[in-house]
Amino acid sequence: MNSLFQDDVITISVASNPRFLTLIRCMVFNTALLLKFSEKISREIMLAVDEAITNVIKHSYNQCYEKEIIVSLHLKNDRLEIHIRDYGKKTDPSCIKSRDLNDIKPGGLGVFFIRKIMDHVEYDTSPEEGTLLKLIKYKTDCGPSPAGGHNGD
Amino acid sequence: MNSLFQDDVITISVASNPRFLTLIRCMVFNTALLLKFSEKISREIMLAVDEAITNVIKHSYNQCYEKEIIVSLHLKNDRLEIHIRDYGKKTDPSCIKSRDLNDIKPGGLGVFFIRKIMDHVEYDTSPEEGTLLKLIKYKTDCGPSPAGGHNGD
Amino acid sequence: MEIKVINSNNTAVFEITGEIDLYNSPQLRQQLTETINKGLKFILLDFSTVKYIDSSGLATLIEGLRKLNKVKGEIKLCCMNKNIRDVFEVSRLEDIFAIYNTREEALNDFKKD
Amino acid sequence: MEIKVINSNNTAVFEITGEIDLYNSPQLRQQLTETINKGLKFILLDFSTVKYIDSSGLATLIEGLRKLNKVKGEIKLCCMNKNIRDVFEVSRLEDIFAIYNTREEALNDFKKD
Numbered sequence A, B: 001m002n003s004l005f006q007d008d009v010i011t012i013s014v015a016s017n018p019r020f021l022t023l024i025r026c027m028v029f030n031t032a033l034l035l036k037f038s039e040k041i042s043r044e045i046m047l048a049v050d051e052a053i054t055n056v057i058k059h060s061y062n063q064c065y066e067k068e069i070i071v072s073l074h075l076k077n078d079r080l081e082i083h084i085r086d087y088g089k090k091t092d093p094s095c096i097k098s099r100d101l102n103d104i105k106p107g108g109l110g111v112f113f114i115r116k117i118m119d120h121v122e123y124d125t126s127p128e129e130g131t132l133l134k135l136i137k138y139k140t141d142c143g144p145s146p147a148g149g150h151n152g153d
Numbered sequence C, D: 001m002e003i004k005v006i007n008s009n010n011t012a013v014f015e016i017t018g019e020i021d022l023y024n025s026p027q028l029r030q031q032l033t034e035t036i037n038k039g040l041k042f043i044l045l046d047f048s049t050v051k052y053i054d055s056s057g058l059a060t061l062i063e064g065l066r067k068l069n070k071v072k073g074e075i076k077l078c079c080m081n082k083n084i085r086d087v088f089e090v091s092r093l094e095d096i097f098a099i100y101n102t103r104e105e106a107l108n109d110f111k112k113d
């Protein structure tokens, strides 16, 4: 792999309607494959992004389906960086936690998947309106060591 | 089907690099399926959009892979409207013609597919920079009669 | 997503096709609730043609499991492909749900009396 | 897209996997050219695992056809799924290309002497 991808950004703007999740998924999955992630990892990245957008719809936008979500895919040689921008309710990032897996209850798995799968998860609430969620997945051997991989989880 | 789709627009911004065609295709195919086009028609719409973007890359941008293409999908109850915006070389739309199918040669099939598949094909060169290509596919029984369907071809 | 429900005695088999996400899981929830309310206590979800499931789908299944536990019913899953199985494994729901390779094995294992 | 080429005598079978579009067709063109330049005149393209083809792919095939015609060679296609077949039908390339259901039928039909 050479530096072909250095500056490529793909941007998708879509309404906060769950029916569009499937479109974002195919986009993310195929982008990960383009970057030569394995099919298994590509599938996981797709799941993490699905969960993140599901949370934007549920929590930032309170199930209001007509708001805007902007997903941008940053194709780098050593990683895929995904930004999810919403203009909804902000939350203190320290309150966004996955639940204990031993506590079997509906809900609370989304954040678990996101943190389990991605190498870097950062909720940036500094924009005047809404939140910018930054997700990063490194190519094998390019990222932080496994021990430090699931940051802050 | 009710009026759920009346105002939905999905926008994708991508570099004019052929490697991203596959991403646009999965997006368009799945959007057509969401609108309840059949799998066969959805596949055809995907081909038409692929051909249109291929032409933007080849002719408007002269195979320069770092330019911007914006694809917007307008989901209407009676139709799918697809806008392809480029900022490259304009061409007199009357020069954009498909070739005679009996003349077997490489090339010249892209415009044929676009016009054959879509109900409405309009090259709008009025923007100051570049071209806006508007493609429309009507749901069965909502569009113009088959005779008038392949406009201007 | 499409669900075909096949009832016989007090058992229901759900043949689910497609993706189970935030968009589709309400439909699965409703179908589960209806079936349980009808008094069917043994529910088998056939995942042969399920292509995708996320936490919204998993939450719906856990809800169904809880409801059935209350009425001494059972929920079983079968015929998952590797990708779906991975999601259950990672979330450690493999231990919570009774997962079978074939429909027959699952059906034979319902603890009816 | 991936191409596996299997050569035997003056025949080459291309096993193509994936999508043939503006991005991938240069690779197919190169493979065809190399094969023809090596002197192989009978080329069979096995489309079993081709998921998509657009006009860039078709143009590449027509180019190959022309090159082979010049050297009295032949190009044949086999094992297309319905979606791919539709593209050949609509563009009326069905009549130009020799299309077979199976690899065996195609191989047996090369007009070698």
Ligand SMILES: Nc1ncnc2c1ncn2[C@@H]1O[C@H](COP(=O)(O)OP(=O)(O)O)[C@@H](O)[C@H]1O
Pocket: A055, A056, A058, A059, A060, A090, A091, A095, A096, A097, A098, A099, A106, A107, A108, A109, A110, A111, A112
């Ligand atoms: N984008 C978000 N904005 C605000 N709060 C969030 C967001 N994502 C997650 N949360 C919080 O984190 C909790 C855990 O999220 P998650 O694991 O996805 O489970 P669930 O959404 O099913 O509750 C949520 O209940 C919510 O309080």
Ligand SMILES: Nc1ncnc2c1ncn2[C@@H]1O[C@H](COP(=O)(O)OP(=O)(O)O)[C@@H](O)[C@H]1O
Pocket: B055, B056, B058, B059, B060, B090, B091, B095, B096, B097, B098, B099, B106, B107, B108, B109, B110, B111, B112
């Ligand atoms: N977006 C475009 N901008 C400028 N010219 C175009 C565009 N699309 C098509 N054309 C013109 O129409 C012709 C036919 O296009 P097409 O059928 O796609 O075949 P090909 O691109 O293989 O020549 C092209 O050769 C070109 O001259």
